[in-house]
Amino acid sequence: MQGKVAIVTGASRGIGKAIALGLAAHGAAVVVAARSESPPHERLPGTIYETVAAIEAAGGRALPVRCDVTDEASVSAMVEKTLAEFGRIDVLVNNAAVDFPSPLVDMPLKRWEIVLKVDLTGPFLCTRAVLPAMMEHRRGSIINITSQAGSERGGKTVGYSAAYAAAKAGLDRLTWATAVEVEEYGIAVNGLKPAGIVDSEGMRMWASEEERKQFVPPDTMVACALFLARQDARTLTGMVATDEEYVARYGLVVPSVGGTDPGSGSRRAAGSADSR
Numbered sequence: 276m277q278g279k280v281a282i283v284t285g286a287s288r289g290i291g292k293a294i295a296l297g298l299a300a301h302g303a304a305v306v307v308a309a310r311s312e313s314p315p316h317e318r319l320p321g322t323i324y325e326t327v328a329a330i331e332a333a334g335g336r337a338l339p340v341r342c343d344v345t346d347e348a349s350v351s352a353m354v355e356k357t358l359a360e361f362g363r364i365d366v367l368v369n370n371a372a373v374d375f376p377s378p379l380v381d382m383p384l385k386r387w388e389i390v391l392k393v394d395l396t397g398p399f400l401c402t403r404a405v406l407p408a409m410m411e412h413r414r415g416s417i418i419n420i421t422s423q424a425g426s427e428r429g430g431k432t433v434g435y436s437a438a439y440a441a442a443k444a445g446l447d448r449l450t451w452a453t454a455v456e457v458e459e460y461g462i463a464v465n466g467l468k469p470a471g472i473v474d475s476e477g478m479r480m481w482a483s484e485e486e487r488k489q490f491v492p493p494d495t496m497v498a499c500a501l502f503l504a505r506q507d508a509r510t511l512t513g514m515v516a517t518d519e520e521y522v523a524r525y526g527l528v529v530p531s532v533g534g535t536d537p538g539s540g541s542r543r544a545a546g547s548a549d550s551r
């Protein structure tokens with residue numbers, strides 16, 4: 276990834292932070308794009324500055340950019356800052372997402388709308404904003420972080436998460452549609468979803484002690500994101516699969532990235548638990 280520039284949305288914590296650290300460790304300059312300049316809640320740590328500090332402490336290069344992916348002007352400004360600082364965009368990881376589980380019968384319209392806006396409109400806005408730079412270079416890789424909730428017909432990943440499931444199903448289709456449209460420009464567009472429940476600050480906030488025991492570290496997601504970041508439309512595009520499926524199909528090696536914090540990774544992912 277030396278000389279490449281990657282934008283990772285939702286990189287203030289969780290899987291996004293782990294992917295940002297992974298891309299930077301392999302030489303990419305990384306734009307850490309999210310809203311938190313200070314922790315939004317005492318039980319929800321993580322800021323764009325902390326991720327950048329972790330990348331720089333490991334010898335990498337990163338730029339913190341406050342960005343709300345639901346806000347067209349904020350997304351445009353983030354892409355402009357990226358081009359002003361680094362002059363190019365090679366990789367976009369559409370990772371930012373929210374879920375507010377609630378029975379459908381009680382779900383306020385506002386809650387439905389915010390989930391759709393962050394999880395589906397956000398990736399659309401970010402993709403649309405980076406495409407001109409990628410099309411000019413006739414190369415690039417867009418990675419949409421999706422979920423089994425968008426493809427499973429039943430089970431606990433979709434219960435009480437109708438908006439999240441609908442948004443992620445939409446993101447899978449957005450992945451396919453975009454891949455077709457930009458193939459002639461050499462740009463890869465692929466979807467990546469966790470096979471297990473990945474340890475993240477967001478997941479930890481809601482989970483019981485018992486549920487946390489099933490969490491897996493983000494190592495496999497990071498390895499797959501690195502693999503997908505290196506693709507273009509000639510090598511792999513239009514694929515939507517779990518991290519375990521990418522590992523099995525392409526024989527990927529999943530190094531442990533050390534530590535227990537989801538930003539720095541930990542043991543190899545077991546991938547045996549159900550994902551949301």
Ligand SMILES: NC(=O)c1ccc[n+]([C@@H]2O[C@H](COP(=O)([O-])OP(=O)(O)OC[C@H]3O[C@@H](n4cnc5c(N)ncnc54)[C@H](OP(=O)(O)O)[C@@H]3O)[C@@H](O)[C@H]2O)c1
Pocket residue numbers: 284285286287288289290291308309310311312315321322323342343344345369370371372373393420421422423468469471472473474475476477478550551
């Ligand atoms: N963890 C899992 O087991 C699991 C399973 C299936 C799919 N996924 C997917 O993996 C991705 C990461 O999940 P996670 O568990 O790491 O989540 P997380 O810990 O809750 O982190 C979510 C990230 O999204 C950012 N974000 C939320 N709203 C945003 C907005 N409007 N604009 C910009 N950034 C925003 C947050 O940053 P700010 O608050 O700072 O903006 C945060 O960095 C998501 O796409 C999720 O759907 C995760």
